[in-house]
Amino acid sequence: MTEQMNGAQALVRSLEAEGVDVLFGYPGGVALPIFDALYDSKQIRSVLPRHEQGAVHMADGYARATGRCGVALVTSGPGASNTITGIANAYMDSIPMVVFTAQVATAVIGTDAFQEIDITGITVPITKHNYLVKDAKELPEIIKEAFHIATTGRPGPVLVDVPVDISKAEIDFDYPEIVNLPGYKPTFRGHGKQVKQAVTLIKEANKPLLYVGGGVIASEGSKELKELAELMQIPVVTTMMGKGSFPEDHHLWIGMPGMHGAKYTNYAITETDLLIAVGVRFDDRVTGKLATFANKAKIIHVDVDPAEIGKNKEADVPIVGDAKNVLAGMVAELRKTGAEPITQGWVALVDRWRKQFPLHYSPEEGALHPQYVVQRVSELTADRETIIATEVGQNQMWACQFYTLRHPRSWISSGGLGTMGFGLPAAIGAQAGRPDALVIDIAGDGSIQMNSQEFATAAINGFPVKVIILNNGYLGMVRQWQELFYGRRYSSSVLPQDCPDFVKLAEAYGCLGLRVTDPSELDAALKKAFDHDGPAIVDCRVVGEECVYPMVAPGASIDEMLGGIPGCPVSEMLDDGTLEEVWE
Amino acid sequence: MMKHTLSVVVENKPGVLTRVTSLFARRGFNIDSLAVGTTEDPTMSRITIVCSAADTPIEQITKQVYKLINVIKVQDLDPIDSVERELVLFKINAAPERRHEIIEIANVFRAKIVDVGRNSVTIEATGATDKIDAMEDLFRAYGIKEMARTGKIALSRGREG
């Protein structure tokens, strides 16, 4: 059944057919036909951000919190170019998203028309795919393909550029049921023989370790991961992108690896004899010096993207497939062939390191430490459905280290791109998708100023996000590198703690603003913010010159860590009689 | 570092060549030569790319190219198992008294004289890259005024007949 309508109406109808319930859109000249068509949609709520970068991060946060595809819509020219950081961020973290950019009329494309920009050209390296619509009749088919490509295989952002004459052209609308993409057939099911081979290695291993990342979240594979870990008693490390895929209060969870990983986590990677890498890409922030990363281990590498396997580290058993599917296959094969959990010695050894080298900081009487703030946020939200977003910098790392996550899709943080200013709009997007959750952005005083215009979006649209600013008066992570590697020359990294006055800023937007300067005030302020029915900002004036420890210096091996509780390298430790005892 | 010949079959759609070449640039691969044209199926084009890289990186770029939505097939052609050709035009300095020598060289290589000017001859030749390289080398002695090479095209050999 076809129906006559214009391209803009067909676009909106296509979004409805895809089940879109909210989009983040900022209008402008050539986008007006589409916004006009949206005005009639009963299904789609259109949220107006205050900057197009905000729109894309909102779509991103929505996608991370719900698992559904995020949607943003902007005008041509500057509207389109303002989306670039947001798109790159989603691309680096493999987040499913469709971004619509309006474009000048097809007749004037290529003439430097007013607000013309070659957005498909610009976004080739930061999208999974993109389209410039040249024939209105193709619009429904292109939208169908865009959603399909964004959400299947390794997810990612897809951009659709829609010239204004296409939006106005009359077409017969009929939304296609199937896509026809001869060059796009992602492998979903892991190869049976490879899965069997992996299982053989798992059974032979003495010190296996699951190293899991965003792929487990994207594939909704947490249940299967837990089954495998518990069945074989294999400890689990989750990368920053994989946080929440395994409950962090579980005895088999042993932290986040890498540059700011705990010592016990990095030691476990250095010491494992079988690294089961699932939905991870051996990023440099995780591996440190590649040559020494997990160099006592055989490696099983599971990823839906064949290009990730062998990119940074050679795999002994490569498995191309969806993480959930492959994990389920491993569990089934282990059950079928009779699996014995590994000896308790390995888990006991890791536990021993955990006690010996815990994440820690040195509290001073009366001083408000950023780690303490995160700890209290964690404890006060333990029994509520909570989503944690973060900004970038020390705030993000302390959130990684001191917040205890329990569920997948409860962690929203910019990984690959490390985008300051991501947290607030992403939290708003998450709240739009999960209205009942308590959504908290753990922020830095620098990052929050990169998209603080979105406080208006939160206030006006009733998104009661809570922003906890770890206000240290510095671009703290930059200052930390300057302290450690540039002789404490704090070049361009100092921010006055009282400018802006975040309490007044909150009030200017109609949000609740609170300030905490003393640890004794913290709980009351946090509770007040969490119970407030609108957005709230808590300006925590924390100790300024705190560092995130432990730390692996750039280019060093991950078992060579600065700071934290002093301890010897693993190999020596294993020669230590008492630890051998634990192992036996 | 070895020279690899990648044969990439793509959907014949606008912008596809840009996607492929920008991927090479972004991943840090130099393209030595590139030739594009249609295939037996008018909806498909074949891009033949020659690039120098070690084996592991070539596998990586092959996988990355294959991920492009409009790419149907990527082959890293084995030189022994494929036929390769390149077309070249040389415009060579040729005073009348030296013309003869140049034409003789061209004949040895089974090249064709396609144009003769008062002080130059233009020669067309096809062949595998090393043959073209050898000709170029010889003609340099006379002075090559201009040269245009198409870049290599290649197909895997048909074993099934």
Ligand SMILES: Cc1ncc(C[n+]2csc(CCOP(=O)(O)OP(=O)(O)O)c2C)c(N)n1
């Ligand atoms: C858009 C952007 N610009 C610059 C950086 C580099 N950078 C990383 S962390 C950081 C400091 C962040 O400061 P703040 O938000 O106050 O967080 P803190 O480290 O103090 O917790 C900077 C400048 C970045 N990641 N993103």
Ligand SMILES: [Mg+2]
């Ligand atoms: Mg700061």
